[in-house]
Amino acid sequence: MISQKKRLSGEEGRSSGLEYETSLAKKFGGKTFSRKKVKSICRKLTTRKADIEINNTIISVKNPKLSSTSTQVQVCPYSTFKCYFPDIPSNVEYSLRSFIGDFVDNHKGKENKDHFFMLCEIVGIKDPQNTLSSEELRRVRLDSFSLGKDNCDAVVEWLYENREEVYRFIFQDGVMDPSLERPTKLWWSHKKNDLTNISKFDMSDILQRARNMDKSEVRFRDEGGKGKSKKAKNAGTVIQVGAITIQMKGSGSGAAYHNLQFNCSLNDLNNFMK
Numbered sequence: 001m002i003s004q005k006k007r008l009s010g011e012e013g014r015s016s017g018l019e020y021e022t023s024l025a026k027k028f029g030g031k032t033f034s035r036k037k038v039k040s041i042c043r044k045l046t047t048r049k050a051d052i053e054i055n056n057t058i059i060s061v062k063n064p065k066l067s068s069t070s071t072q073v074q075v076c077p078y079s080t081f082k083c084y085f086p087d088i089p090s091n092v093e094y095s096l097r098s099f100i101g102d103f104v105d106n107h108k109g110k111e112n113k114d115h116f117f118m119l120c121e122i123v124g125i126k127d128p129q130n131t132l133s134s135e136e137l138r139r140v141r142l143d144s145f146s147l148g149k150d151n152c153d154a155v156v157e158w159l160y161e162n163r164e165e166v167y168r169f170i171f172q173d174g175v176m177d178p179s180l181e182r183p184t185k186l187w188w189s190h191k192k193n194d195l196t197n198i199s200k201f202d203m204s205d206i207l208q209r210a211r212n213m214d215k216s217e218v219r220f221r222d223e224g225g226k227g228k229s230k231k232a233k234n235a236g237t238v239i240q241v242g243a244i245t246i247q248m249k250g251s252g253s254g255a256a257y258h259n260l261q262f263n264c265s266l267n268d269l270n271n272f273m274k
Helices: 004-027 078-084 090-100 113-122 149-161 163-173 203-211 266-273
Strands: 052-054 057-062 071-076 185-189 198-202 218-220 239-241 244-248 260-264
Touching (some): 004 057, 071 163, 078 163, 090 149, 090 244, 149 163, 149 218, 198 203, 198 266
Antiparallel strands (some): 071 260, 239 244, 244 260
8 A cells, every 4th residue: 555655745746846837937927737637538537748838838847856866757557558559569568568567456456366367378477476476466567587588579679669659658748639738848957946957858859869769778677687586676677768767657556556657867868868
């Protein structure tokens, strides 16, 4: 279960983010967008990607603790991801779903082991019982060591082929209805609530850089891993795609648990854009 401390911290972060966006819009003579959920392509409501508008420019705002802080820029269940990418190959789908543990009952932390074992069989895991944690069953999912080279290679190949659209999904579109405004700029504060030191990016420049990404920039981050018993922290559980990382949303048992989580830091984005 998600702790009260984490829940309160999340609520505080969202409130602080809204206050910062309001202050930012006021400083530059702009306005904020409503926090109400908006229409999506998945026949349900979603979060708006646009945060503020200044001089008719629509801006997405990031306000993490530090420039080095890796912050969540998009989170969604696999089913929502597939709304945006309906033609994703079946082998990549099963590998991604297994990688984030997308086989729990209603995403509430209760494992559907029959479904888990079925997915393991589909992706070629011969002994799925070995992938279960004896200490924390709620984290049932497959890391890259369990997925195996062929399945990991298929995921990397698909992410590379669709790199520009993945970046567009994360930073600009989400699953908003096509009629809604997309941000054309990204503003990222250098430290929490900093109204002066802000890095500003054109979304078109980010997408162009993603388009020009080298295939070596897309990989499962397994550095330091020496087998399942001696893995480095996060080895086998994070996918690097240029400046962003993809992993399982692993906090608590709420609606977002076992979702796809896309993270990025300002430092990583700056290095990516050089």
